Amino acid sequence: MIKNTAAQMSAALEKGETTSVELTKLHLDRISDVDNKVKAFLHVDGESALKQAAAVDADRASGKKLDPLAGVPLALKDVLAQEGVPTTAGSKILQGWKPPYDSSVVTKLKAAGVVILGKTNMDEFAMGSSTENSGYGPTFNPWDLTRTPGGSSGGSAAAVSAFEAPLAIGSDTGGSIRQPAALTGIVGVRPTYGAVSRYGLIAYSSSLDQAGPFGRTVLDAAMLHEVIAGHDPRDATSINAPVPAVVAAAKSGDVKGLKIGVIKQLQGDGYQIGVQARFNESLDILSSLGAQIVQVDCPSFEYALAAYYLIAPSECSSNLARFDAMRYGLRTGDNDGASAETVMNATREAGFGREVKRRIILGTYALSSGYYDAYYGSAQKIRTLIIEDYKKAFVQADVLVSPTSPITAFKIGEKSEDPIAMYLADVATIPVNLAGICGMSLPAGLADEDNLPVGFQIMAPAMQDQRLYQVGAGLEAALVSKWGGYLISKAPALGGAK
Amino acid sequence: MALSYDDVMAKYEPVLGLEVHVELNTESKMFCSCSTTFGGEPNTQTCPVCLALPGALPVVNAKAIESTIKIGLALNCQIAPYSRFARKNYFYPDMPKNFQISQYDEPICFDGFVDVEIETDEGPKQFRIEIERVHMEEDTGKSLHVGGATGRIHGAEYSLLDYNRAGIPLVEIVTKIVPGTGKYAPEVAKAYVAELRDILRGLKVSDVKMEQGSLRCDANVSLRLIGSDVLGTRSETKNVNSLRSVERAIRGEMIRHAELLNGGKKVKQETRHFQEDTGLTRSGRSKEQAEDYRYFPEPDLVPVAPAAAWIEELRAQQPERPSLRRKRLKEQWAVPDKEMAAMINADVLDIVEETVLLGAEPTKARTWWLGEISRLANEKDVAIADLSITPKDVADIVALVAAGELTDKLARQVVEGVIAGEGTPSEVVAKRGIKVVNDDGALMAAIEKVCAEQAETADKVRAGHVPAAGALIGAVMKETKGQADAARVRELLLKHLGQG
Numbered sequence: 001m002i003k004n005t006a007a008q009m010s011a012a013l014e015k016g017e018t019t020s021v022e023l024t025k026l027h028l029d030r031i032s033d034v035d036n037k038v039k040a041f042l043h044v045d046g047e048s049a050l051k052q053a054a055a056v057d058a059d060r061a062s063g064k065k066l067d068p069l070a071g072v073p074l075a076l077k078d079v080l081a082q083e084g085v086p087t088t089a090g091s092k093i094l095q096g097w098k099p100p101y102d103s104s105v106v107t108k109l110k111a112a113g114v115v116i117l118g119k120t121n122m123d124e125f126a127m128g129s130s131t132e133n134s135g136y137g138p139t140f141n142p143w144d145l146t147r148t149p150g151g152s153s154g155g156s157a158a159a160v161s162a163f164e165a166p167l168a169i170g171s172d173t174g175g176s177i178r179q180p181a182a183l184t185g186i187v188g189v190r191p192t193y194g195a196v197s198r199y200g201l202i203a204y205s206s207s208l209d210q211a212g213p214f215g216r217t218v219l220d221a222a223m224l225h226e227v228i229a230g231h232d233p234r235d236a237t238s239i240n241a242p243v244p245a246v247v248a249a250a251k252s253g254d255v256k257g258l259k260i261g262v263i264k265q266l267q268g269d270g271y272q273i274g275v276q277a278r279f280n281e282s283l284d285i286l287s288s289l290g291a292q293i294v295q296v297d298c299p300s301f302e303y304a305l306a307a308y309y310l311i312a313p314s315e316c317s318s319n320l321a322r323f324d325a326m327r328y329g330l331r332t333g334d335n336d337g338a339s340a341e342t343v344m345n346a347t348r349e350a351g352f353g354r355e356v357k358r359r360i361i362l363g364t365y366a367l368s369s370g371y372y373d374a375y376y377g378s379a380q381k382i383r384t385l386i387i388e389d390y391k392k393a394f395v396q397a398d399v400l401v402s403p404t405s406p407i408t409a410f411k412i413g414e415k416s417e418d419p420i421a422m423y424l425a426d427v428a429t430i431p432v433n434l435a436g437i438c439g440m441s442l443p444a445g446l447a448d449e450d451n452l453p454v455g456f457q458i459m460a461p462a463m464q465d466q467r468l469y470q471v472g473a474g475l476e477a478a479l480v481s482k483w484g485g486y487l488i489s490k491a492p493a494l495g496g497a498k
Numbered sequence: 499m500a501l502s503y504d505d506v507m508a509k510y511e512p513v514l515g516l517e518v519h520v521e522l523n524t525e526s527k528m529f530c531s532c533s534t535t536f537g538g539e540p541n542t543q544t545c546p547v548c549l550a551l552p553g554a555l556p557v558v559n560a561k562a563i564e565s566t567i568k569i570g571l572a573l574n575c576q577i578a579p580y581s582r583f584a585r586k587n588y589f590y591p592d593m594p595k596n597f598q599i600s601q602y603d604e605p606i607c608f609d610g611f612v613d614v615e616i617e618t619d620e621g622p623k624q625f626r627i628e629i630e631r632v633h634m635e636e637d638t639g640k641s642l643h644v645g646g647a648t649g650r651i652h653g654a655e656y657s658l659l660d661y662n663r664a665g666i667p668l669v670e671i672v673t674k675i676v677p678g679t680g681k682y683a684p685e686v687a688k689a690y691v692a693e694l695r696d697i698l699r700g701l702k703v704s705d706v707k708m709e710q711g712s713l714r715c716d717a718n719v720s721l722r723l724i725g726s727d728v729l730g731t732r733s734e735t736k737n738v739n740s741l742r743s744v745e746r747a748i749r750g751e752m753i754r755h756a757e758l759l760n761g762g763k764k765v766k767q768e769t770r771h772f773q774e775d776t777g778l779t780r781s782g783r784s785k786e787q788a789e790d791y792r793y794f795p796e797p798d799l800v801p802v803a804p805a806a807a808w809i810e811e812l813r814a815q816q817p818e819r820p821s822l823r824r825k826r827l828k829e830q831w832a833v834p835d836k837e838m839a840a841m842i843n844a845d846v847l848d849i850v851e852e853t854v855l856l857g858a859e860p861t862k863a864r865t866w867w868l869g870e871i872s873r874l875a876n877e878k879d880v881a882i883a884d885l886s887i888t889p890k891d892v893a894d895i896v897a898l899v900a901a902g903e904l905t906d907k908l909a910r911q912v913v914e915g916v917i918a919g920e921g922t923p924s925e926v927v928a929k930r931g932i933k934v935v936n937d938d939g940a941l942m943a944a945i946e947k948v949c950a951e952q953a954e955t956a957d958k959v960r961a962g963h964v965p966a967a968g969a970l971i972g973a974v975m976k977e978t979k980g981q982a983d984a985a986r987v988r989e990l991l992l993k994h995l996g997q998g
Contacts, residue, residue, distance in 0.1 A: 080553070081551075081552065081553040087552070089552065094552065097552070099546075099551065099552070099553070100546070100551070101546050101551070101554075103553055198555060198798075199553065199554070199555050200553040200554070201553055202552040202553045203552075203553070203798075205797075206797035206798050207797035233557065234555060234557060235555050235557075236555065236556065236557050236558065236798060236799045236800050237797075237798065237799075237800060314794060315794075315797055317587075317792075318585050318587050318597050318792070318794070321587060321589065321595065321596030321597055322550045322552070322594065322595050322596055323552075324589065324591070324596055326591050326594075326659070327549060327550070327551075327594065328551065328552075337655075340591045340657070341589070344589060364792065367587070367792035367793075367794055368790050368792055369790050369792070372792075372794070376794060
């Protein structure tokens, strides 16, 4: 049962073949069996998950009209505030903090009856591409426990990939949903900026952050997308427009006549041979399904990574200023009449990890007077150029595609001492964030050289998220029938599976 | 050593710059729905947003934008079709996010002016104060430093933080530099702040209470040698909490600067704090090393883009300008220049107008507020507005005098009673048993009694020395407990003594 898709679980619940309590118990068992190896979760709240599940079962028994995902369990990235549940964003500085309020995503999940199993590990404040930057230790890739699951939403991706949860929520600032989805062989979607409320999402880079769904299939991701998306008056950047019909698109999967643009700049040099091979194969499949493949040129993408590493650190240097030991979280050095300034400094020194400090310092520098124009100002100009590149490309094609990550899952420790090498892991995903559009990663198969999952990225214009699901579902159907099952069903056993 | 103001003016020309912070009177805060009511229990008017809990986001209060646009229009400003919020980054415990959401290079209103008129040696003269910008921002929380002798952070044992004020909408109004005021700099500054206050009051966008901090003025002053076009180093005086203080602070800073400059010393660019008791300023934070606030556009908020039609709607709703209103009232009430200036100076224009609207004759209304009531306020050392007497009370008293039920002298007792909290004018009259003695018989009895007691004086009057009657009239008034009409007493007395 736990290896089923969320859509199958939903159907089984509806038919009365199982209950939410049973489903939740199975997942809690799985977590206690394998999470000591995977370390996907920072906090598992079995008791309240079962309580929530029982409530959904009772509602169902009373004949109440329920959301399709009611009673289906989910893993929540620790970046989202959940009332009364420890929320740390993977940082020691928030150790022990229990939010007095729910993020809007959590409010929507609860309203839909989705059962929240617990909070998943992540790179501290979502800064990283491997989950090694967590203040609480790394998460391990279920495909190969010596490798990272990607990041920053590595805990959520690993939980879905290891069958600890059929669904998960992540957040994607530069690829933090799509890249771990690619590295763990599942589906991950970064919705259009403003499509999912950021209220209660602990900010890393406000103009780039966006929460989104993980699932084992395109349809699962679509079902979760519909639950969490929609206008929220508590987020000023939330888009006040109807949610695109993503579930319907995921059920259709028709790609006939669609123009699919291959971005010249996001392939070739630096892309692993097996990654490029699976990508090209997927293009052939789409072509055989009746889509038209075109080449598009996005010359400014060359500067995307540089622009990202100015904008995101700049915003984070300001967003993380609130962690000052005055009102919540860690406080150290508060003795012998130490001044507020001393306590702030000592707490920030002790509470933040190295990568967070690196980005705060970078951003503080980039925003300082005399450097602002050269750094932050130039980065914003590049951002505009990238938006222009996309605009032109979307005239030529309905969706754009690329490999999600240039490489498959890398070894724990392999890149952790080399920030630039780590930053390059997001080279193909970052342009979407800078432009505020939407993107999906879905499994394209295993790379021949290492037998590890490869992600296929689809990009669509803002608020055209349904196109991702339409194309993704078409490709997925062809691949799954070729493989004879979903890609993660091919993953080596972790032991303990039922 | 100590220079006179004239010495300063003989050598230097002052240049002013004024920054006024106005707390808007919106019901909710700038970026969340918490209440803005003044004086609540500490930290009861807070939420995840104004406490900057992780994940919380700001949302702009539309009413605050409306108020700011109204202010901009009243100050003859351009209204930006597109403006943005920016983050001003610095660490301070009473600022929850450790950045303030403000506006930086794209304020909502810019390029305006205010004309003020002051009395000069050559008669009334108008000065134009140019407005650089009007922008929106949020207030900080409040720190309370406990244990020190001064209530300041230095020497305190610990500090308490109250975030009720954090996020209250503020509007900052910044002038361009104001040269050319010469020796009238302090008066011009005071008149400008008073004019702003009247404009804001007329717009009903703020309580504009300087004592409570809902209107706060920072005064920038610098001196330059007469004839020079190079600006001198400025000091910025904060904590200027009344109109009178604006004037005093600027005058004091001008003298302090001149003394430094004459002594061959430099003026430090710094923040100074005005001290109400001494009228002097003390050194605050040094600004020599310009603080780097690392401003950048606030990514959590979308740009403010007010529709042109809405701006025109707000323009059409603008109330009468205070200067025009003063001109109108001066004509309607036929007030001489000097009296008008006295009313403005004493800040009684609003109450006088209200009293007139309640039926009092303008001259009478003005005389009461400017005379007896002002005197009592001075005596008690409180603002006129803080006395418990209302325009309605004064209008009633004027009516009672006009009806002959009170003499002017009795009316003063009634005013005193109302202020003492004894009730409305008619209640005071009843309680104190105040009534005009109209009975000539009773008056004659008193006159005869007094003339017998002070026979010598009475004889002088009989002998034709009429001025001596004053003492007798006073005694009769005393005898009748002031309830007699003094004119009638005089008439009867002189007749009684053969001088009628």
